Amino acid sequence: MKCILCKICEARQAIFNEKFHAWLDAQTNSVAIMEREADPASIYQAHDLLKTDPAESFRQYLALAEQGSVSAWPLWGNCSRTAPAPHRI
Numbered sequence: 001m002k003c004i005l006c007k008i009c010e011a012r013q014a015i016f017n018e019k020f021h022a023w024l025d026a027q028t029n030s031v032a033i034m035e036r037e038a039d040p041a042s043i044y045q046a047h048d049l050l051k052t053d054p055a056e057s058f059r060q061y062l063a064l065a066e067q068g069s070v071s072a073w074p075l076w077g078n079c080s081r082t083a084p085a086p087h088r089i
Contacts, residue, residue, distance in 0.1 A: 034071045039064075043071050 025031075034043045042064055049057035064072035 030071065030074075037069055037071055043069065043075075046072070047075070 046057050046060035061072045061075050
């Protein structure tokens, strides 16, 4: 059982991560880069899985990165950095 302070910190971290990612998306041209991918639908599918199934999203980004996707490498790296402990590298 976690203490109340841990729960508060986790909630604040989630809020920060969401705001940070929104800011980062606004500052970069990641959508334009993703649109130029050979298979942009796969990138969008992996992105949509981030909230519902982060482990599967991680696996899909890795597979796309290994196939040479320019967009998947930084997204995969971000997943590996921000994933919950069992999915972190």
